[in-house]
Amino acid sequence: MTTSTEPKTNPIQDGHSSEHRERKWQDYFTFSTDHKVIGIQYLVTAFFFYFVGGALAEVMRTELATPDPDFVQPEFYNQLMTMHGTIMLFLWIIPAGAAFANYLIPLMIGAEDMAFPRLNAVAFWMIPPGGILLLSSFFNGAPQAGWTSYPPLSIVSGKSGEEIWILSILLLGTSSILGAMNFVTTIFKMRIPDMDIHSMPLFCWSMLATSALILLGTPVLAAALILLSFDLIAGTSFFNPAGGGDPIVYQHMFWFYSHPAVYIMILPFFGVISEVLPVHARKPIFGYRAIAYSSLAISFLGLIVWAHHMFTSGTPGWLRMFFMATTMIIAVPTGIKVFSWCATLWGGKLNLNSALLFGIGFLSSFLIGGLSGVMLAAVPFDIHVHDTYFIVGHFHYVLFGGSVFGLFAGVYHWFPKMSGKMVNETLGRLHFILTFIGFNLTFLPMHQLGLQGMNRRIALYDPQFQTINMICTIGSYILAVSTFPFIINIVWSVFKGKKAPRNPWSALTLEWQTASPPIIENFEEEPVLWAGPYEYGIDTESIDGNESVEEMLAEVGAES
Amino acid sequence: MQSSTLDESKVALNYHQAIETAHHGHPDHRMFGVFLFLISDSMTFLGFFAAFLIYRSIMPAWPPEGTPELELLVPIINTAILVSSSFVMHKGQAALKKDDVSGLQFWFGLTALMGIAFLLGQGYEYFHAEFGLTTNLFTSCFFAVTGFHGLHVTVGVLLILSVLWRSRQEGKYSSTSHFGVEAAEIYWHFVDVIWLVLFVLVYLIN
């Protein structure tokens, strides 16, 4: 396991990416060290688990269509719920963020590969075993204490499932840490010399913020899970009050990671949106530095707000007030971002293709998640809605309305680069419309459910909530249907799509300066930074076609 | 996170295979990676220490009543061994800076022996403790924290041994090519510092 920093100078050692090799389809199924292959491996794996987690969610929604636990047993429901949460967080959103980071960072900063390509491959290859391990628990009694696994319940409800859950999270967490080390090193050390830190694309900034959280937060979760594991197997009582321990300590350790984890899941897609909007609005990003620094601010604040998940738990009053204050402050950098994105769209020439539609869908749904988030920071109100469907609605607006919409925007935006083929716009727009309707129909009514008194994580509920639950269930079916145009579109485009030019969107970031898909070591020669990442509209030339870009490149080349 | 420790250490071990190629005008980022990893790893310990401190502050009595006194002699000797081993190890690196590979081997060999002595001391302490893992919350913490640290010491010793193994090869390490040596050393200092914090927390402030 040798990690070579410079695969180009080291073709023999580096088995998979020597200079003049063509990409083979087999590469995608092997221990490849090429960041583009790894990025696509991440993305495809993440989508696989998205469909698994989505299927679990559909079973849950079917169960919840009626107040009685008639479709699945309550115990199985809890297993579904636990697995749905764990899969969607640890095997879908986090790896999907890593997918974009792996694929894009070296291309965006003009590097040949990540700083530690082999480490990168190791990080990816921990994900499939972790996922399969987790899924295997279904055969042996899946974990059923929720994705939070609060003791004492997690200690007393099914040992093997819980232990499998712990091991799988440890594996996935390790993968995430190794990935983050790579991202930070690559961004700091491998930019082309012309690119200072303030002219790198905003996606890199958001990945810096994300990686910092991964590096600082994940190990604490690991510590908590190791102790939980002791309680589970060795009979200690760290978190078990029956033996003198304290379950609240687990909650603190868990949320010290898991609140930053929320930002680990959303920040990469903040970055994606900051890339997608300017390109398709044909306008520079509004307030580059504000967006860049607000990512760092969110990252920092994200580390000191964890106990807002514990307002009704073992948190004394004064501490509740402290965490209320810090949590509310996060609204400021987040607000800056949302306003800046809106201002980016304002006055532009919006090319309403699938990527931008998802980008705007992201803005409009994330907004709701953000607003309900500020409400939840207010302790007196949070006490009422904590652990209710209001929370379920809120975090789906952040994670689905935010992360997943951003993710789809990114997929449509970079698909031509990744595959060398264009997508079908009609199917893409259909996908967007179905997703947008299904998503809002599923999750908006949940806010009302929670306010009215429906608690979460239940297989049986009060009959008065049936109508609204039925609406949510119908919405979730529409969401399920919405994935079909997507899958058809992607599969069809990969094989039969129109060939994509080098730079179909006339974008300015470096990844568009190389072939689609990029050649094995990304660029024929070191790319020239001839414009900032978002300097649209500065040249009055037509954006039609690629000639202008190449001409400009030639000009710059001649001058230097 | 044990697994990450192991992975990184393996990577660190093997880095120097590529070291010659890494010197063809390309900057070497591996030390930067090692630092990031150590920051991350220290957060694991921070997690354990924080849990320990929370228990200490919320429990009516800490250690809980009836916990046998911790024997201090062996841990104090262990502390002395571990702290001085950091200096010994640094002499090895200093020798390498002067291209003195046999000096490196001598001092690193001594460091490895001291590390093994530390582990034996800890083993002795575990073996002769009047309490077990599940006796009470304090003893559970004791074994979890010292065990996790011991695991790190073990990895550190393996790192040093592998540096020694590789140093037999002529020209493997020199004053200009010494990533493996540096990585092993920085890791060892890290483990050393963690021990000092741990020693104060677990043994001294009861």
Add this chain to the structure above:
Amino acid sequence: MNIPSNILTLIAGIILTLVSLWYGQNHGLLPIAASKDATQVDELFNFMMTIATGLFLLVEGVLVYSVIKFRRRKGDTTDGPPIEGNVPLEIFWTAIPTVIVFILAIYSFEVYNTMGGLDPMASHDMGPKQQIAMNSEGQEVALGLGVSPESEQGNNPLIVNVNGIQYAWIFTYPDTGVVSGELHVPVDRPVQLNISAGDVLHAFWLPEFRIKQDAIPGRDAQLTFTPNKIGQYPVICAELCGAYHGGMKTSLTVHTAEDYEQWVQDNTFAQADAPSESVALNTTKSSDEEFLAPYAEDLDIEAEAIAQLNHAHHH
């Protein structure tokens, strides 16, 4: 007709404000509020809802307007204007959320304080201390909601011990010795609930009173409230506690003072007659099956059977 654009903006702003103000008061999303504190929480929520509606309309309005007005026309291949920022505008929209959250934080603090969240209470005898004290001096810090400052709540509260177990709430009235699976309280008298848990985490939630507190094994927690509306309200467990978490429900009945006395008497007699506690529970007027669950072990009934009983009952 040519209306200057700043007048249009002004009109849009006024409409937006009016709609927000109206919706903030008329969203109809909350159940009835059965205590004064609950009304305060509702006012806080209404306030936040007003602001949120305003921001929502503003941002969505900008998005919809942009999509319609700024979409690319056919044949237009030019870029938009190269505007890279606007410092005064950015300062403005940094200041707006800052001011809003500042106001919100102070307002929330006030409401929380009024609810008794910062009462360093627990000067009352809360029964034998469990394994964990909140800090080493043995001085307890409030977990949950205590007595509202400047209120009469501290005077003569009705104390009820609440114990959460899988999957039921057991209410014990130390004054009268009544043990019940349902909570009964008189109107307009402060109620102090001392909450504990017997096995795993639970959370005691009264939606109509907007209060909730986790029941944590090994720790004491407290909720204090003063009901001011007669009626029957749900009591819900809000923290995942196992498979039948959804069935862990009972009710809170707020009586007139007389009715409450009657209830106490009925139940005291029933208890006195009863040879054992579990039988006594069965003779209370409760129609809920859930509170049988804790005795399932004694009575050798499967939890599942109880749950099914529960469903049969609903049909």
